[in-house]
Amino acid sequence: MFKAQIKAETLKGLVNVISTLIDEVKFTVDSEGMSLKAVDPAHVAMIELRMDAGAFESYEADNVEIGLDLDKVKEVLKLSGAGEIIAMELDEERGRLVFKVGNITRRMNLVDTSSMSDPKVPQLELAxxxxxxxxxxxxxxxxxxxxxxxxxxxxxxxxxxxxxxxxxxxxxxxxxxxxxxxxxxxxxxxxxxxxxxxxxxxxxxxxxxxxxxxxxxxxxxxxxxxxxxxxxxxxxxxxxxxxxx
Structure with missing residues (x-):
């Protein structure tokens, strides 16, 4: 289960930070928030991200993985105006994430996460x-x-x-x-x-x-x-x- 509301500008900033490196992403979701770890296709850069539940306007979730195509999420963001709230709800039965922006509902098929790895973050002590x-x-x-x-x-x-x-x-x-x-x-x-x-x-x-x-x-x-x-x-x-x- 995943159900949340987030400010459009917060989601836009999140997508910008992630899509710098990757187009498809696996979010690991739990009751405390969501996280991801991913490496770009050329293995030159890596991102690790954690969003606390408090970053959302409202947040309810169980342990679940959500795979998203970020280009499609950007399309949803284009539907939102300044200061608008975007609602998201996972439809596990149909394998979709449902977005609501004002009176518009956008249903998005999830990306298969089975082939997405969980890269290990190297422990570096830098000078x-x-x-x-x-x-x-x-x-x-x-x-x-x-x-x-x-x-x-x-x-x-x-x-x-x-x-x-x-x-x-x-x-x-x-x-x-x-x-x-x-x-x-x-x-x-x-x-x-x-x-x-x-x-x-x-x-x-x-x-x-x-x-x-x-x-x-x-x-x-x-x-x-x-x-x-x-x-x-x-x-x-x-x-x-x-x-x-």
Missing amino acids: ANIEVPVSELQRGIKASEKISDHITLIADTDYFELLCEGDTDSADLRLEKDSLVSINVESQVSSMFPLDYFSNLIKAMPSDIVVKIELDNDYPAKFNFNVAGDKGRVMYLLAPRIENE
């Missing part, structure tokens, strides 16, 4: 911890587009930097310690990442929040942030791009 406003990272991305296909993240004791270097041009965003919420690292670390993945992850984050970045030399980076009024938690894991000698 640098940085908390930075997402709006600053989004500015850095805007400056880096069309310069190269990779970007380097650098953390030092008193600054954090995004560096993008192409064949002819370069761009960098350097944030001194007083521009950051916090930075904790004993010596400089850096790692290079695919720009398209990094850009898509950062653009999907709400611009008015702070993201915690965990970084180390040539290791995956972790990005932790909250959504839905801190009632939802998201972790992105992005694999580094290792240059061949």
Whole structure:
């Protein structure tokens, strides 16, 4: 059983965060909320998400798995207006999730979840911890587009930097310690990442929040942030791009 109501803008933010990496998703639902773990098809990035029941306007659920095509959910979101509430109810007998937006009812067949894996989240102890406003990272991305296909993240004791270097041009965003919420690292670390993945992850984050970045030399980076009024938690894991000698 699953029956819930959620603000359209909350659901839109949730879908944006997930669809950055995957088109079809398996939600694991219980009485306390819903969660997911998924890896993108190229195995470059991973997402782990948990939405508490308090992120919803109303919420009732038993233990169940719900497979959804996110492109279809986006179609439902287009039916909603500003401030509107979207109602969802699982029809287990017919294998559907029923959405109600105002006086419109949309019935959506569930996606088969039997072949969807539950990836194990690697336990990483990374050297640098940085908390930075997402709006600053989004500015850095805007400056880096069309310069190269990779970007380097650098953390030092008193600054954090995004560096993008192409064949002819370069761009960098350097944030001194007083521009950051916090930075904790004993010596400089850096790692290079695919720009398209990094850009898509950062653009999907709400611009008015702070993201915690965990970084180390040539290791995956972790990005932790909250959504839905801190009632939802998201972790992105992005694999580094290792240059061949």
